[in-house]
Amino acid sequence: GxxxxxxxxxxxxxxxxxxxxxxxxxxxxxxxxxxxxxxxxxxxxxxxxxxxxxxxxxxxxxxxxxxxxxxxxxxxxxxxxxxxxxxxxxxxxxxxxxxxxxxxxxxxxxxYLRQDLFLIHETGEDYKAVTLPFIEAQSFSIQWVYNILEKKAEADRIEYENPDPEHGFILIPDFKWNQKQVEDLYLIAICHPRGIKSLRDLTSDHLPLLRNILIEGQDAILKRYGFHGNKLRIYLHYQPSYYHLHVHFTALGHDAPGISVERAHLLHDVIQNIESDPRYYQIRTLTYALRADEALLAKFREVGKC
Amino acid sequence: GxxxxxxxxxxxxxxxxxxxxxxxxxxxxxxxxxxxxxxxxxxxxxxxxxxxxxxxxxxxxxxxxxxxxxxxxxxxxxxxxxxxxxxxxxxxxxxxxxxxxxxxxxxxxxxYLRQDLFLIHETGEDYKAVTLPFIEAQSFSIQWVYNILEKKAEADRIEYENPDPEHGFILIPDFKWNQKQVEDLYLIAICHPRGIKSLRDLTSDHLPLLRNILIEGQDAILKRYGFHGNKLRIYLHYQPSYYHLHVHFTALGHDAPGISVERAHLLHDVIQNIESDPRYYQIRTLTYALRADEALLAKFREVGKC
Structure with missing residues (x-):
């Protein structure tokens, strides 16, 4: 030119x-x-x-x-x-x-470069052989989560707390929500006990914790925002973006990222599944998508699984 | 005019x-x-x-x-x-x-009128007492589905057929997809047998049908579009928009409407759940959202369930 x-x-x-x-x-x-x-x-x-x-x-x-x-x-x-x-x-x-x-x-x-997505059907065996070693080798820092739980950061943002170290949690607005309108309401419940990495670790031992998050989380949101539980989508991600158990609360009418069926698991269903089989999340095949550039996808390819 | x-x-x-x-x-x-x-x-x-x-x-x-x-x-x-x-x-x-x-x-x-959404936790008993009588009283016409199955309409749009009356299906592009690019690929498998209203009717009797849809649907899409099964989201809706069993195939990277966790059920999970318990979909509580103006919501309110 x-x-x-x-x-x-x-x-x-x-x-x-x-x-x-x-x-x-x-x-x-x-x-x-x-x-x-x-x-x-x-x-x-x-x-x-x-x-x-x-x-x-x-x-x-x-x-x-x-x-x-x-x-x-x-x-x-x-x-x-x-x-x-x-x-x-x-x-x-x-x-x-x-x-x-x-x-x-x-x-x-x-x-702006889009990465292709690939679906993984992770069996219980795959989790133990591929995913768990991968998570443990990562040592991705979750210090920021501990800072919240210990009130060293964002203490003024806490909306509700059940302080029980085994069955308690902190409820805090997600960064994506500006708290100005309930149409895109988005809060996160972060559990107090440490070492529960994801859905895969949940057993009947965790039912009291999960029920507390479900019931008390809804109550707190109703009291604070006048927003009823029957208008809330309450769910976990698998894979999560960090490996310390947390639960998402979003307005049902809000098309939030990460609500699709290949990533989200309704807390109501999780509790029901564990009630019917305490080892449900250890033995079930869980399906999720990975981006082409994710290291976990490379691990699955090494063992010929994708 | x-x-x-x-x-x-x-x-x-x-x-x-x-x-x-x-x-x-x-x-x-x-x-x-x-x-x-x-x-x-x-x-x-x-x-x-x-x-x-x-x-x-x-x-x-x-x-x-x-x-x-x-x-x-x-x-x-x-x-x-x-x-x-x-x-x-x-x-x-x-x-x-x-x-x-x-x-x-x-x-x-x-x-198509925008409405508030409410979450329903429908137990197996709720289905029998509230939802099933509601569906049966509706008699919403599905003549257009029978037109497709009988080749009276859209016959030229059929991408694949397994003609078995009990375990067969027709695969056809969804109206939402213009077939010009695979980024928003969207096809529907409509089953040949009549009378399977939804997920709630599925038992181990239907496993051969479901497996045919899963396997042959993926094969047909691979052959026709060069699009691999590990890049497909394959799922049912509950509640569905019409009560004749059908399965959605969408590109994993496509954020299609109706893929959220409170509506979509992965076919892979449906098959796995029925394999582990043939009566899973008769007894489980299924969670879904209803719009404020939907007649089914009024039925649940009559019995004090929402």
Whole structure:
């Protein structure tokens, strides 16, 4: 770009000479795509650029007006009372929000790079042979969790505590929640006893702890926020993001990250499963997704499990 | 519509005379809007219609081509290396997927109306006393399902069939998927046997059917789309949206609606649970969310359960 030809036209367009290097990530649900490209910038060298394209939300009055004016439609399929069309709207209803990061560093590019996901069906044996040794070798620090439990950090954020060292817990807002509206309510119960790494360690010994978290957690949220237990999703993650037992409380209407069936386990179901079989979580196959770059996935591949 | 003017033109447009009655629901994240309107149908009376507009996902090669051709852009803001533009693309990249339900009943309109959610813990006894009588009294038509199974509709969309009347099924793309990119892959397996209403009816008698769906469904998707089973989320809904057993296949990286822990049940887990206890789904408490306006919620309230 720039150069000798017509610098004004060339430099005026932020994407002049765009060449796609890679699709970093895309979401069909969100209608967004993240691209890595080279563009001809002001400098001599082509510049690395991240381009984020996102379709814009509908505005009710604009689309209502459009529909009343017989827009061009093409029938795709029809079955009984249901039909699907492709509708071609006028350009004004079709802007694409375009974010350009230029020049982009390696770090920007990596930030937006999507990793493939792979499903693991982890048997009880797999846990003992692959996952547990992996967790123990990691020694991922959970000092920040102990700081909370010992009131050395975030003590002013504690919403409720049952101080029993064996069957107690602390309830604290999740960082993702700003506590300004209950629509996206998100709290975490962190158990006082140490050494319960995850769902896999739970047996009937832990039923009093789990029931305390379920009952007292709901009570505390009702008292503090007037938000009833029958509007709460209460669940554990497997794999969790850190290996000290904790339980998530989110508003049922909030589409929080990590609520999907291959990661979340309802506390109500966990209690029921242990009641019916105290060794349920030691013997059951548990299914979860791992990203392509996760070290645990490499361990499963070493033993031919994925 | 119809009438005296130009009946051919008038009747040819599915949205002729569209007047907005209400915005039922919208999602800025998903770029979708659900409208209730009146249209001039073939009959004398205007007809209630639900119109669902959804922007389509980006296709990498199409947008990459677009960006390299200096599309019209308008600068919105600039800060250091970050800038935001509005980009106006050509009409071909801008179709809006338009689903029309006409004539729509009260029930269809309610289905898409945004409502508060309440969690139900349905015991096996609750199912027999409350839910089953409710389902049987509803007689919600599933003629469209039988049309597919009998090849009276959508026969050209069938991706795979195991024709066994007891242990067979048909695999078909979900309406939500346009089949253009595998990122949001979404197919449905509809079982051939009739009368299996939901998860609650499943016993060890159905293990051969469930295993066929699991194994053959994955095989068919691998052969047709080159998409491996370890990248698929395979699950049932409880409550389902219609009471004829069906199984969802979605891409693991696709954040599809209805994958949350309070609605989805992994087929892998369902098979495992029935193997360990043939009456698991008759006796277990199953947790799910109901919208404030759902008739089933009113039934649970009548018996003091919510």
């Amino acid at each position: 720039g150069g000798l030809g017509d610098p004004e036209v060339s430099d005026s367009h932020p994407l002049a000479g765009f060449r796609l290097q890679a699709v970093l990530k895309e979401s069909a649900r969100d209608k967004v795509i993240f691209l890595h490209g080279k563009v001809d910038g002001d400098s001599q060298e082509p510049q690395d650029t991240v381009v984020i394209l996102e379709r814009v939300p509908f505005q009710a009055d604009a689309v209502s007006g459009l529909l009343s004016q017989r827009p061009p439609v093409t029938l795709q399929l029809k079955n009984d009372i249901y039909s699907v069309y492709h509708l071609t709207p006028p350009p004004a209803l079709n802007e694409i929000k375009t974010t350009v990061i230029c020049p982009a560093t390696e770090k920007h590019i990596k930030k | 119809g009438g005296l003017g130009d009946p051919e033109v008038s009747d040819s447009h599915p949205l002729a005379g569209f007047r907005l009655q209400a915005v039922l629901k919208e999602s800025a994240r998903d770029k979708v809007i659900f409208l209730h309107g009146k249209v001039d149908g073939d009959s004398q009376e205007p007809q209630d219609t639900v119109v669902i507009l959804e922007r389509v996902p980006f296709q990498a090669d199409a947008v990459s081509g677009l960006l390299s051709q200096r599309p019209p852009v308008t600068l919105q803001l600039k800060n250091d290396i970050y800038s935001v533009y509005h980009l106006t693309p050509p009409p071909a990249l801008n179709e809006i997927k338009t689903t029309v339900i006409c004539p729509a009943t009260e029930k269809h309109i309610k289905k």
